[in-house]
Amino acid sequence: MEPVTERAASMDELLAALRAVAEPTRLRLLVLCARGELTVSELAQILGQSQPRVSRHLKLLCEAGLVDRFREGSWVFYRAGSGQAASALARHLVAACGESDATIALDLQRLAAIKRQRAELAGAYFRDNAADWHRIRSLYVDEREVEAALCEIIAAAAPRDLIDIGTGTGRMLEVLAPAVGHALGVDLSREMLAVARANLEHVGLENGIVRRGDMYQLPLPDGSFDAAVIHQVLHYADRPAVVLAEAARVLRPGGVLVLVDFTPHTLEFLREEHAHRRLGFADVEVAEWFTDAGLVPAPARHLPGDPLTVAIWTAYRPGAAAAVPPAAILEPVVLR
Numbered sequence: 001m002e003p004v005t006e007r008a009a010s011m012d013e014l015l016a017a018l019r020a021v022a023e024p025t026r027l028r029l030l031v032l033c034a035r036g037e038l039t040v041s042e043l044a045q046i047l048g049q050s051q052p053r054v055s056r057h058l059k060l061l062c063e064a065g066l067v068d069r070f071r072e073g074s075w076v077f078y079r080a081g082s083g084q085a086a087s088a089l090a091r092h093l094v095a096a097c098g099e100s101d102a103t104i105a106l107d108l109q110r111l112a113a114i115k116r117q118r119a120e121l122a123g124a125y126f127r128d129n130a131a132d133w134h135r136i137r138s139l140y141v142d143e144r145e146v147e148a149a150l151c152e153i154i155a156a157a158a159p160r161d162l163i164d165i166g167t168g169t170g171r172m173l174e175v176l177a178p179a180v181g182h183a184l185g186v187d188l189s190r191e192m193l194a195v196a197r198a199n200l201e202h203v204g205l206e207n208g209i210v211r212r213g214d215m216y217q218l219p220l221p222d223g224s225f226d227a228a229v230i231h232q233v234l235h236y237a238d239r240p241a242v243v244l245a246e247a248a249r250v251l252r253p254g255g256v257l258v259l260v261d262f263t264p265h266t267l268e269f270l271r272e273e274h275a276h277r278r279l280g281f282a283d284v285e286v287a288e289w290f291t292d293a294g295l296v297p298a299p300a301r302h303l304p305g306d307p308l309t310v311a312i313w314t315a316y317r318p319g320a321a322a323a324v325p326p327a328a329i330l331e332p333v334v335l336r
């Protein structure tokens with residue numbers, strides 16, 4: 001992993017940030033936002049203040065670069081600022097703000113209660129669907145084998161950052177984020193994102209975030225990542241070639257795309273009962289899509305199971321890997 005260097009803040013930026021945080025509610029908000037992604041209503045609940053009042057404070061913190069804001073459907077989340085010169089100051093302030101202060105300690109207790117509540121809700125959704133997923137998992141090779149193969153491919157490519165498209169519960173982020181500087185999981189389902197957030201918080205993954213986005217139209221600039229992973233998602237797609245072209249678009253030159261799915265099979269019940277649109281993919285078909293997307297396919301790897309065989313298809317975007325400016329690593333791509 002490359003060392004992350006930060007642009008030093010100018011004196012004007014530092015003074016603006018110090019002015020923004022020099023108020024008790026805003027300091028409390030900064031400490032809370034450093035511990036996860038929170039909505040205004042959650043922050044208002046913790047602080048015991050009205051939402052409009054909390055929003056006004058958050059706006060000042062955002063303007064000073066101390067806090068980032070992002071929208072997911074009708075919800076707006078806030079988290080510690082990243083990639084801005086002022087965020088180094090924010091980290092120092094949060095570290096200096098010990099948990100022994102009675103107000104901060106109470107805020108953190110309330111935050112822990114909210115996180116527990118969120119995890120319970122997310123867990124209930126996962127339980128409702130888990131039986132289906134377990135049944136499908138029993139049809140193919142042990143997932144640990146697939147994950148080990150994926151880790152090998154990613155380690156060999158040594159990417160600085162990674163996007164997991166159709167992240168679901170965030171499992172791929174858990175497995176692969178430790179090998180990169182920054183990882184982003186994208187999924188269309190709010191429920192799945194809630195499960196992923198709870199999981200990532202539970203395992204304490206600090207360099208992985210999830211955002212809402214459509215795999216057919218990723219809300220990301222071209223060339224944003226060194227690696228993209230699409231794990232057990234493509235069989236839901238009615239336009240798989242578009243999904244792969246989108247993944248290729250967001251890769252930098254030299255970047256790697258790893259697709260994991262089934263080889264062709266005849267288990268019609270997966271279509272009828274589990275919304276699979278495609279009953280697996282042939283190597284030649286995937287290679288053609290990769291080529292059409294401007295990628296260079298590598299030989300496929302098959303992991304035979306009973307009755308389903310998992311395939312790992314890898315392809316590279318031509319061109320030498322460019323040095324990524326540190327800001328690109330620090331600033332998680334903003335999805336609106």
Ligand SMILES: C[S@@+](CC[C@H](N)C(=O)[O-])C[C@H]1O[C@@H](n2cnc3c(N)ncnc32)[C@H](O)[C@@H]1O
Binds near residue numbers: 169186216236
């Ligand atoms: C079977 S889950 C796989 C999740 C994860 N990749 C894994 O292997 O653990 C498929 C995921 O694809 C997501 N998905 C389906 N259509 C999508 C779309 N158009 N854009 C983004 N995600 C989508 C679903 O919400 C679901 O979370």
